Amino acid sequence: MLRxxxxxxxxxxxxxxxxxxxxxxxxxxxxxxxxQAYLGVGSEVSPARQEQIREQLGLNEPLPVQYLxxxxxxxxxxxxxxxxxxxxxxxxxxxxxxxxxxxxxxxxIFALLIAIPVGIKSAVKKYGLFDNFFTVFSLAGVSMPTFFxxxxxxxxxxxxxxxxxxxxxxxPIMAVRGYESLWQNITDVGRHMILPVTVLTMTSLATLTRxxxxxxxxxxxxxxIRTARSKGLKEKVVIYKHAFRNALLPLITILGMxxxxxxxxxxLLETVFLWPGIGRVLLNGITSQDLxxxxxxxxxxxxxxxxxxxxxxxxxxxxDPRVRVK
Amino acid sequence: MKKKLILLxxxxxxxxxxxxACGTDEDPVDEDENGEAVEGENGxxxxxxxxxxxxxxxxxxxxxxxxxxxxFNPAYxxxxxxxxxxxxxxxxxxxxxxxxxxxxxxxxxxEFSEDGTQVTFYMNEDNYFxxxxxxxxxxxxxxxxxxxxxxxxxxxGSIANSLLGYDExxxxxxxxxxxxxxxxxxxxxFTFQEPLRTNIVNTTFHIMPEHYYGEAMExxxxxxxxxxxxxxxxxxxxxxxxxxxxxxxxxxRNMDYMYEDQFLVEEILIQATEMTTEMDDLLTGSVDLxxxxxxxxxxxxxxxxxxxxxxxxxxxxxxYIKTNHEFGPTTxxxxxxxxxxxxxxEEFVDEYFEGFATTQYHPYSQESWAVTDEWVDSIASYxxxxxxxxxxxxxxxxxxxxxxxxxxDGEVLELFILTMPDHDILxxxxxxxxxxxxxxxxxxxxxxxxxxxxxxxxxxxxxxxxVEEWSMFFLATTITSYDxxxxxxxxxxSRHIGSGQNNTSRYSNPELDQMMDDAERIMDxxxxxxxxxxxxxxxxxxxxxxxxxxxxxxxxYDEKLVDFxxxxxxxxxxxxxxxxxxx
Numbered sequence: 010m011l012r013x014x015x016x017x018x019x020x021x022x023x024x025x026x027x028x029x030x031x032x033x034x035x036x037x038x039x040x041x042x043x044x045q046a047y048l049g050v051g052s053e054v055s056p057a058r059q060e061q062i063r064e065q066l067g068l069n070e071p072l073p074v075q076y077l078x079x080x081x082x083x084x085x086x087x088x089x090x091x092x093x094x095x096x097x098x099x100x101x102x103x104x105x106x107x108x109x110x111x112x113x114x115x116x117x118i119f120a121l122l123i124a125i126p127v128g129i130k131s132a133v134k135k136y137g138l139f140d141n142f143f144t145v146f147s148l149a150g151v152s153m154p155t156f157f158x159x160x161x162x163x164x165x166x167x168x169x170x171x172x173x174x175x176x177x178x179x180x181p182i183m184a185v186r187g188y189e190s191l192w193q194n195i196t197d198v199g200r201h202m203i204l205p206v207t208v209l210t211m212t213s214l215a216t217l218t219r220x221x222x223x224x225x226x227x228x229x230x231x232x233x234i235r236t237a238r239s240k241g242l243k244e245k246v247v248i249y250k251h252a253f254r255n256a257l258l259p260l261i262t263i264l265g266m267x268x269x270x271x272x273x274x275x276x277l278l279e280t281v282f283l284w285p286g287i288g289r290v291l292l293n294g295i296t297s298q299d300l301x302x303x304x305x306x307x308x309x310x311x312x313x314x315x316x317x318x319x320x321x322x323x324x325x326x327x328x329d330p331r332v333r334v335k
Numbered sequence: 336m337k338k339k340l341i342l343l344x345x346x347x348x349x350x351x352x353x354x355x356a357c358g359t360d361e362d363p364v365d366e367d368e369n370g371e372a373v374e375g376e377n378g379x380x381x382x383x384x385x386x387x388x389x390x391x392x393x394x395x396x397x398x399x400x401x402x403x404x405x406x407f408n409p410a411y412x413x414x415x416x417x418x419x420x421x422x423x424x425x426x427x428x429x430x431x432x433x434x435x436x437x438x439x440x441x442x443x444x445x446e447f448s449e450d451g452t453q454v455t456f457y458m459n460e461d462n463y464f465x466x467x468x469x470x471x472x473x474x475x476x477x478x479x480x481x482x483x484x485x486x487x488x489x490x491x492g493s494i495a496n497s498l499l500g501y502d503e504x505x506x507x508x509x510x511x512x513x514x515x516x517x518x519x520x521x522x523x524x525f526t527f528q529e530p531l532r533t534n535i536v537n538t539t540f541h542i543m544p545e546h547y548y549g550e551a552m553e554x555x556x557x558x559x560x561x562x563x564x565x566x567x568x569x570x571x572x573x574x575x576x577x578x579x580x581x582x583x584x585x586x587x588r589n590m591d592y593m594y595e596d597q598f599l600v601e602e603i604l605i606q607a608t609e610m611t612t613e614m615d616d617l618l619t620g621s622v623d624l625x626x627x628x629x630x631x632x633x634x635x636x637x638x639x640x641x642x643x644x645x646x647x648x649x650x651x652x653x654x655y656i657k658t659n660h661e662f663g664p665t666t667x668x669x670x671x672x673x674x675x676x677x678x679x680x681e682e683f684v685d686e687y688f689e690g691f692a693t694t695q696y697h698p699y700s701q702e703s704w705a706v707t708d709e710w711v712d713s714i715a716s717y718x719x720x721x722x723x724x725x726x727x728x729x730x731x732x733x734x735x736x737x738x739x740x741x742x743x744d745g746e747v748l749e750l751f752i753l754t755m756p757d758h759d760i761l762x763x764x765x766x767x768x769x770x771x772x773x774x775x776x777x778x779x780x781x782x783x784x785x786x787x788x789x790x791x792x793x794x795x796x797x798x799x800x801x802v803e804e805w806s807m808f809f810l811a812t813t814i815t816s817y818d819x820x821x822x823x824x825x826x827x828x829s830r831h832i833g834s835g836q837n838n839t840s841r842y843s844n845p846e847l848d849q850m851m852d853d854a855e856r857i858m859d860x861x862x863x864x865x866x867x868x869x870x871x872x873x874x875x876x877x878x879x880x881x882x883x884x885x886x887x888x889x890x891x892y893d894e895k896l897v898d899f900x901x902x903x904x905x906x907x908x909x910x911x912x913x914x915x916x917x918x
Binding site for chain 2: 039041045048065066096160178185282290293
């Protein structure tokens with residue numbers, strides 16, 4: 010197992026190099042000019058001075074040199090500085106990912122708590138009323154644009170129920186004055202999480218429900234389930250003890266990919282709900298052409314995805330010895 | 336084995352409890368504009384009435400903004416929202432009052448030298464930074480040296496580049512900078528390369544304490560200043576006491592601020608709002624002030640709300656169309672005039688802005704001192720008139736040919752118009768152009784869609800290589816200056832033609848160039864007014880570009896905020912000087 014893991018981790022290195030190179034090239038192709046965007050349209054900074062700034066920032070070097078310089082800095086743990094936040098990119102990313110993580114982890118927990126029983130029940134009573142309802146429900150959940158759903162919730166709930174805030178992560182004036190107790194702090198953040206977590210839960214719920222359902226359906230058609238039933242076991246025992254455990258395998262794969270994604274922010278959701286997460290930071294970076302920030306954030310997202318795949322493979326191996334790579 | 340996985344998941348969940356909070360950020364300052372050079376006055380301005388003295392410091396004002404990135408370093412910030420905090424926490428030598436007159440801030444007095452190249456400021460000796468250190472002339476000198484340093488990468492270098500010795504200092508040739516000199520601890524002298532009226536505004540960069548920011552800097556190495564991420568230390572009316580990026584900034588009145596009777600709102604909370612829900616924030620009392628609003632629906636909602644007051648003023652700036660003066664039919668004045676006559680500005684303003692906008696035919700801010708009502712009424716206008724437009728084209732030899740389009744000498748009258756996708760204003764304008772220019776005047780229109788940055792690439796950043804790629808484009812501008820010079824000089828002087836430069840229409844008129852150069856040397860504002868009016872008239876008659884609309888801006892605010900007066904240049908931050916909270 011360790012060898013397998015080591016091998017996979019080594020494979021990550023060229024993968025990330027290729028991804029970062031592609032991102033670097035794509036960002037270079039983006040229209041606009043980093044220095045001019047920073048100086049502002051209509052800036053009176055002379056072309057000679059602009060050139061000086063370009064030189065200071067190392068932007069006058071040929072693209073391959075710029076990439077290698079960037080790589081060298083990253084190897085030393087320096088992701089560069091962001092203009093808009095005037096801070097180290099790594100500090101900015103690390104400062105915001107936890108806010109995104111907070112939303113995502115609760116959404117995942119709620120989604121799992123709902124999706125697993127619903128998926129199982131749908132599988133057991135395939136094509137019944139319950140199953141059909143959730144099929145339609147899942148389709149709607151997957152299809153509805155996040156921001157649209159978010160706005161509906163804001164208009165339906167935040168506007169009409171006092172204790173559900175419109176947006177933000179906490180009540181600024183309460184944070185400024187200092188919370189009276191930890192509990193007050195938790196409930197304040199909790200109130201602000203209700204709507205965004207609902208949206209995130211709904212969107213992941215659809216996928217998870219379908220996965221669970223299909224996986225359980227596949228398992229309950231297996232011979233050993235028939236054997237279990239023929240032994241006279243109760244249906245509940247058959248489903249939850251025999252079928253569900255095996256049906257978990259594909260679900261674990263999905264979760265393996267999902268865990269790193271917990272650290273990635275949803276751009277639209279965080280924007281609509283003014284959630285100070287990494288998704289909003291990325292959007293700010295793009296609109297301000299703050300390329301060091303965008304580059305690092307995109308590479309970070311890519312890294313999450315790659316680690317997700319790795320975890321999926323590893324967890325699958327852990328759960329099912331048959332697929333462990335020799 | 337599944338247990339291992341569950342354990343792993345549980346561990347991750349526990350880790351999630353270690354939430355991250357806010358990062359810190361830096362400080363900062365100033366902004367760049369052009370201004371007039373007149374009326375040195377003292378202290379604060381006109382209040383002085385007995386009742387004013389009775390007002391007391393107090394209250395909390397919450398302002399909604401759409402971005403809080405947290406770069407509060409006067410020399411490096413780039414977002415105008417961060418600029419609000421910079422303006423509230425740092426001082427300048429002097430400021431403008433709501434009428435555009437200079438009023439003293441950190442200086443007590445100032446004077447121009449006889450030849451107009453030197454400005455001397457006599458600073459207040461009883462003025463302190465928020466860490467208790469005295470504000471001196473050396474801090475002013477240091478702040479300008481930062482902007483002029485060879486390694487400076489911020490956007491405010493242009494504030495210093497007209498000072499004597501700037502080029503040598505900025506190029507790293509010498510450490511002497513005769514442009515700004517501290518004659519003694521409280522007298523600072525600015526010496527400019529040329530005697531220009533517009534120099535004066537360049538003396539008003541924010542004063543940064545040398546003992547704090549300067550510690551991290553030496554000549555040729557400013558990196559340490561950019562990295563200073565502690566709280567901003569200035570001598571302005573407010574102290575930044577709390578900040579959470581993308582969430583809020585909390586400011587408290589600086590009790591040591593030198594003007595006790597000004598800035599009487601005790602606490603200011605600037606918090607993030609989102610455009611789709613900011614009106615809900617206002618109407619539910621989550622925020623007290625939304626500045627610069629333009630949406631008709633929001634305006635009606637605010638008008639209908641009982642406890643909301645509105646300030647209404649025309650935008651200082653406009654949306655405009657620039658035409659290419661180096662390529663294609665728009666190089667001809669007659670074609671530009673015909674296009675202008677056949678462009679129904681009133682219809683657009685009514686339809687798109689539902690009346691909450693005005694039209695103007697001159698290039699200046701409506702707040703500029705060069706703009707008077709009589710002058711505006713007297714200048715040429717291009718009121719919608721299809722017949723006149725057609726006649727002008729006919730007279731110029733552009734007549735409808737076999738192709739169905741207007742032609743001259745076998746050449747079709749053809750325009751390449753750059754537009755942006757998903758742009759509400761252009762989605763209203765383009766059908767109007769197709770109707771009036773395309774079908775009405777038989778001009779062949781080629782409408783290309785590019786995103787905003789690509790358009791900037793084409794017409795600004797890489798404009799030399801793209802001269803023949805376009806005939807016209809639409810953008811908007813905001814003017815922050817009362818002095819009309821920067822507005823016309825940057826956009827229409829031939830020295831600003833070229834990649835990265837602002838004369839995007841590539842307009843070249845040697846006579847006008849000379850007029851602008853001469854006008855900048857007129858030190859007296861009243862004397863300069865007719866000259867700039869003439870410049871404006873020439874540009875309008877030439878149809879050098881087409882201003883399309885100046886939106887009407889609104890500030891919505893809770894009625895507890897009183898004495899709050901704003902206009903297109905004098906924003907809410909400036910207005911805080913005399914505003915107060917009356918609960």
